[in-house]
Amino acid sequence: MSKNFRNGLFIAAAALFSVLLIAVNGYSKKSTYVLGADFSISGRASFLGDPEAKTVRLLVSEINEKGGINGHPLKVIIYDDEGNTTKARLNVERLIKRDHVIAVLGPSLSGISLAVVDLAKRYKIPLVSAAASDRIIINPKTGKTRKWVFKTPQSNALAAKKIFGFMKKRGITRIAIITITTGFGASGRTQLIKYAPEFGIKIIADEKYGPKDTDMSVQLTKIKGTNAQALVNWSIGPSQVIVTRQWKQLGLSKQMLLFQSHGFGDRRNIKLSGGAAEGVYLPLGKVNIGKLLPASDPQKKPIMAYIRNYEKRYHKPISSFGGHAYDALMLVVHALKAVGPNKAKIRSYIEHTKNYVGMHGIFNFSPTDHNGLTEAAFVMVVVKNGDWAIAK
Amino acid sequence: MDSIGxxxxxxxxxxxxxxxxSVYGLVALGFNIIYNSTEIINLAQGDFVMLGGMSSVFFLTVLHLPLAISVILAVLFAFIVGALLERIAIWPLKNANQVTLILITLAISLILEGSVMLxxxxxxxxxxxxxxxKTIFLFGAAIFPQYIWVIGISAVTVVVMNYFFNKTVTGKAMKACSDNPTSASLMGIPVKKMILLSFAISALIGAVAGAAITPSLLMEYDRGPMLTIKGFAAAIIGGLGSFGGAIVGGLILGISESxxxxxxxxxxxxxxxLAILLLILFIKPSGMFGKK
Structure with missing residues (x-):
């Protein structure tokens, strides 16, 4: 009898368990929302793609822990383009045609984003780039906003204007610029030249260097021969560290101030500069300086939560770039929450998003502004005692 | 401070x-040592430079050894890696042709990059x-102390290599192998051992350059290929196979770029x-100091 009883108990337990299983399944039976992302996780721009992919993975698991988007679980398929344009195009085509994603996040680099924006138009799918160039959202030939493309990083134009506004306050009128010959550097150079006259600033030297260059002392010597009051460097990667070091070593630091673009926004750059970065000015998104923000700032709370969760999961500090991916993903998530998985509706929803508090600023999109940020999204920061400090 | 004239x-x-x-010159020198004993263009030459810089970093920051010891260990490490790579990848292929061997060096380059990245x-x-x-100012021009190190180390390397290849028995034997491997082996010179040595010495020279430039120019895992290209150009300008030519070619390339x-x-x-490289190839295809 006892054997039968035990068997019966086992069958009952099994039945109960399967009922439970069906119930749980039924609860999460809502279809999964699948988004796609292409970042430069390895290769020359891994410092962008790596924190971007990590941020997306962090947010996706947070969203799913809280029950998904209106009960729909969220999945983001992330591909690595290794900083390679051809791979990026293949990845984005694969996301759209084979994985049937609802929207695409990324790419990480300006040059690569420019190479894939036509896919968004052809397949009518929203693409939210994590790269800075203005040409990603505005077709430079027609001057029109690209309908299906958005981007979350602050425009180079905003960074240029923020720097120039600060210079004007300091009475700086003659500057030298040095830029890297990549999409990001070329775009920065164009914006610097375009907006300088508006602020009464004259560019008296215009130097360049290649992405693989390891010595800029020649260009800096040329600049030393001018009477510029400030030097603006526009690049990403190790080259900006070398410029900083050689600015100090060549004695330019006694002659002119050094401004870096927002591309310098990683504390590792301060460390690698080995003391030479003291006194370097740059515009930074607020996500980099969460602790320095006043409690009244509406961005402070979400930024501090992001920093806490990211550091807890990866044991690494956040960087500016992860913040761009954060904003890109969350804009799409908000749209999904409001209008469901309809590509055209998501596009239109993002285009009309107002007062969205993100990591890098408060976004106000419009049909002509697919970035949605103003100069207020930047804070001028100076390197002081090996860390960021708000510049006065 | 006044602006400069x-x-x-x-x-x-x-x-x-x-x-x-001088960095290009050292890479070119490494090219030539291997080319002379095997007629292989070693496409991993730039990666030996990267290996020297990155393994110095590893010994210093991960194992917390003093700087001087880290650099010496890094150079020795590269010497061993160079020898090992030859033994594993080149040695077993007895009758492979040049193209196969060059492709193998490309694979070596990718393996080195990949492992350093990991x-x-x-x-x-x-x-x-x-x-x-502390920067030294000479006639108003800034000279970084590290640059003096780079130039000095290059000069010493050239002198030592010159002595080695012209005055020591091993060096002379290596030269003999490059002139005529068949006669050299008939004279009792172990040609295969000399090839092994040539890879090890090339890696060592590359690593010396890498350790010397890392303090001022930084180093990352994928720096190799660019250095390979520039070093190769320098070797061609100076004449493939000529040691003096390698250094002269490197200096011409560096100064004209600058x-x-x-x-x-x-x-x-x-x-x-690249224009200078083409010019030299038009005027004197064998390079400035190259054998006909």
Missing amino acids: FGTQLFQYIITGITIG ILGRNPYGLPYFTGS LFAGLISSGYKDAAS
Whole structure:
């Protein structure tokens, strides 16, 4: 009898368990929302793609822990383009045609984003780039906003204007610029030249260097021969560290101030500069300086939560770039929450998003502004005692 | 501080050119040592430079050894890696043709890059300056102490290599192998051992250059290929196989790049160095000091 009883108990337990299983399944039976992302996780721009992919993975698991988007679980398929344009195009085509994603996040680099924006138009799918160039959202030939493309990083134009506004306050009128010959550097150079006259600033030297260059002392010597009051460097990667070091070593630091673009926004750059970065000015998104923000700032709370969760999961500090991916993903998530998985509706929803508090600023999109940020999204920061400090 | 005059600028460009040029020269020297004993173009030569810099970083920051010991260990490590790679990848292929062997060196380059990336990650690294960071000003031009190290180490390397290949028995034996491997082996010279040695010495020279430039120019895992290209250009300019030519070729390349960037346009300096390479190939296809 006892054997039968035990068997019966086992069958009952099994039945109960399967009922439970069906119930749980039924609860999460809502279809999964699948988004796609292409970042430069390895290769020359891994410092962008790596924190971007990590941020997306962090947010996706947070969203799913809280029950998904209106009960729909969220999945983001992330591909690595290794900083390679051809791979990026293949990845984005694969996301759209084979994985049937609802929207695409990324790419990480300006040059690569420019190479894939036509896919968004052809397949009518929203693409939210994590790269800075203005040409990603505005077709430079027609001057029109690209309908299906958005981007979350602050425009180079905003960074240029923020720097120039600060210079004007300091009475700086003659500057030298040095830029890297990549999409990001070329775009920065164009914006610097375009907006300088508006602020009464004259560019008296215009130097360049290649992405693989390891010595800029020649260009800096040329600049030393001018009477510029400030030097603006526009690049990403190790080259900006070398410029900083050689600015100090060549004695330019006694002659002119050094401004870096927002591309310098990683504390590792301060460390690698080995003391030479003291006194370097740059515009930074607020996500980099969460602790320095006043409690009244509406961005402070979400930024501090992001920093806490990211550091807890990866044991690494956040960087500016992860913040761009954060904003890109969350804009799409908000749209999904409001209008469901309809590509055209998501596009239109993002285009009309107002007062969205993100990591890098408060976004106000419009049909002509697919970035949605103003100069207020930047804070001028100076390197002081090996860390960021708000510049006065 | 006053701005600087044209003469000073020119002086500064030449100093920078000599520094960069001596690194190109060392890469070219490594090319030539292997080319002389095997007629292989070693496409991993630039990666030996990267290996020297990155393994110094590893010994210093991961194992916390003093700087001098880290650098010496890194150079020895590269010597061993060079020998091992030859033994594993080149030695077993007895009758492979040149193209196959060159492709194998390309594979070696990718393996070196990949393993360094796995161990140290993709970020650039620096080393402390060998002797402080205080810049010396000479006639108004700035000379970084690290650049003096780079130039000095290159000069010493050239002198030592010269002595080794012309005065020691082993060196002379290696030279003999390059002149005529068949006769050399008939004279009782172990040709295969000499090839092994040539890879090890090339890796060592590359690593010396890498350790010397890392403090001021930083180093990352994928720096190799660019250095391979520039070093190869320097070797061609100087004449493939000529040791003196390698250094002269490197200096010509470095100085002309630097002068072009300074005086004409910094955006097109790589084009300038390639133009010089083409020019030399038109005028004297065997290079400046090359054998006919």
